[in-house]
Amino acid sequence: MIPRLLVSFDLAAGCDHDGTEAHAHYLRNVLRRGAGDAVSLFNSRDGEYAATIAELRKERVRFRIGALTRPQAGEPDLWLAFCLLKRDATDLVVQKATELGVSALFPILSARTNAAATRLDRLRAIAIEAAEQSERLTVPTMHAPQTLPALLAAWPTGRPLAAAIERAHAPPPTGQRALLIGPEGGFSAGELDALRAAPFIQPVSLGPRILRAETAAIAGLALLVRAAW
Amino acid sequence: MIPRLLVSFDLAAGCDHDGTEAHAHYLRNVLRRGAGDAVSLFNSRDGEYAATIAELRKERVRFRIGALTRPQAGEPDLWLAFCLLKRDATDLVVQKATELGVSALFPILSARTNAAATRLDRLRAIAIEAAEQSERLTVPTMHAPQTLPALLAAWPTGRPLAAAIERAHAPPPTGQRALLIGPEGGFSAGELDALRAAPFIQPVSLGPRILRAETAAIAGLALLVRAAW
Numbered sequence: 001m002i003p004r005l006l007v008s009f010d011l012a013a014g015c016d017h018d019g020t021e022a023h024a025h026y027l028r029n030v031l032r033r034g035a036g037d038a039v040s041l042f043n044s045r046d047g048e049y050a051a052t053i054a055e056l057r058k059e060r061v062r063f064r065i066g067a068l069t070r071p072q073a074g075e076p077d078l079w080l081a082f083c084l085l086k087r088d089a090t091d092l093v094v095q096k097a098t099e100l101g102v103s104a105l106f107p108i109l110s111a112r113t114n115a116a117a118t119r120l121d122r123l124r125a126i127a128i129e130a131a132e133q134s135e136r137l138t139v140p141t142m143h144a145p146q147t148l149p150a151l152l153a154a155w156p157t158g159r160p161l162a163a164a165i166e167r168a169h170a171p172p173p174t175g176q177r178a179l180l181i182g183p184e185g186g187f188s189a190g191e192l193d194a195l196r197a198a199p200f201i202q203p204v205s206l207g208p209r210i211l212r213a214e215t216a217a218i219a220g221l222a223l224l225v226r227a228a229w
Numbered sequence: 230m231i232p233r234l235l236v237s238f239d240l241a242a243g244c245d246h247d248g249t250e251a252h253a254h255y256l257r258n259v260l261r262r263g264a265g266d267a268v269s270l271f272n273s274r275d276g277e278y279a280a281t282i283a284e285l286r287k288e289r290v291r292f293r294i295g296a297l298t299r300p301q302a303g304e305p306d307l308w309l310a311f312c313l314l315k316r317d318a319t320d321l322v323v324q325k326a327t328e329l330g331v332s333a334l335f336p337i338l339s340a341r342t343n344a345a346a347t348r349l350d351r352l353r354a355i356a357i358e359a360a361e362q363s364e365r366l367t368v369p370t371m372h373a374p375q376t377l378p379a380l381l382a383a384w385p386t387g388r389p390l391a392a393a394i395e396r397a398h399a400p401p402p403t404g405q406r407a408l409l410i411g412p413e414g415g416f417s418a419g420e421l422d423a424l425r426a427a428p429f430i431q432p433v434s435l436g437p438r439i440l441r442a443e444t445a446a447i448a449g450l451a452l453l454v455r456a457a458w
Contacts (some may be wrong), residue, residue, distance in 0.1 A: 215447070
């Protein structure tokens with residue numbers, strides 16, 4: 001397996017460029033790679049390039065960039081707004097949403113949110129790792145956690161937001177470009193009122209069965225991705 | 230939150246019945262419940278009953294069965310055959326498939342299977358826990374791990390099996406009552422030949438993006454559940 005790495009520098013065939021200390025650590029200590037080994041690099045704008053490790057020391061890695069292997073392509077314009085859950089469940093949502101191709105993630109601090117102190121840099125790292133290990137050429141935008149009223153106030157009104165707040169009497173998500181998933185205990189009465197008053201909210205049902213929040217996020221995204229492809 | 234427990238005994242209003250030592254441990258040490266507290270019981274055949282804890286000691290619990298709260302209902306007839314993955318990924322597949330309503334699980338030992346020594350009783354315990362924590366009235370049947378040739382040889386030929394073995398040139402799963410998901414490294418050439426030769430195999434695509442095996446299982450089931458509801 002050839003490691004895929006997100007880098008920040010420009011990619012062009014024939015150039016050398018240093019990776020980060022984190023890249024060096026990951027290649028050397030986690031993957032046990034060395035000079036001459038192949039990697040694959042992407043930076044969200046120049047496509048994907050074959051590269052080799054020109055030099056690898058404890059805190060330093062230098063890449064030799066080879067040929068373009070995949071030109072940059074647009075990702076689907078699909079957003080996920082999700083209430084922060086317990087740590088493992090939040091991690092799962094970020095990882096699977098990234099794999100499924102979501103372009104932007106909006107973590108929400110709802111009235112019944114479990115996780116007060118989620119570190120944004122941790123969530124970003126999970127999204128980067130999931131992008132590296134899938135075939136994405138981009139990394140989803142990870143917005144800072146905000147309350148539901150703040151999210152609704154700033155929402156672009158022309159973008160329908162499928163909200164999994166109904167059990168069985170709503171249609172499945174079909175073609176919306178954004179999905180909202182509530183917290184484990186459901187939205188509060190006040191939050192539900194705010195959702196019902198927002199003109200861009202479209203209530204949807206994910207089926208006859210109550211799903212855990214993280215399962216609802218993955219299943220709902222699978223349906224939206226299906227409608228988009 | 231009222232604990233939901235799977236029991237093996239018959240359920241009828243007004244009866245007392247002993248739970249297992251595992252029930253006693255879970256209620257007493259994990260959930261910190263005591264005599265008089267409410268539980269909810271199901272056994273896959275008599276529906277769901279309200280009950281109270283009549284007595285709770287270290288290794289013994291006695292339930293007093295109250296009123297029927299939900300009559301037994303049929304579950305969708307949907308099977309998942311999946312190659313055993315790394316432990317966390319396998320656990321996730323079993324948990325989420327149970328939540329999504331799968332009626333039978335077929336773990337497969339494929340040529341590229343990661344997990345040689347998966348304990349069947351562990352997988353069954355994960356399915357039971359997921360059933361208890363969702364609203365299922367049944368627990369999916371967990372078959373013993375078998376090779377792909379053994380699975381194919383014993384498959385009921387009248388049941389189309391959607392196989393996620395094509396990338397983009399196959400239709401999405403639509404209405405099949407069974408899904409087959411390969412191992413992390415994909416099926417071997419010999420396994421793919423066997424699949425192509427099986428008359429009940431219907432190749433499907435889960436979209437333009439390569440998904441991890443466990444993500445493919447959840448996303449594929451979400452599409453099949455959607456088609457069934």
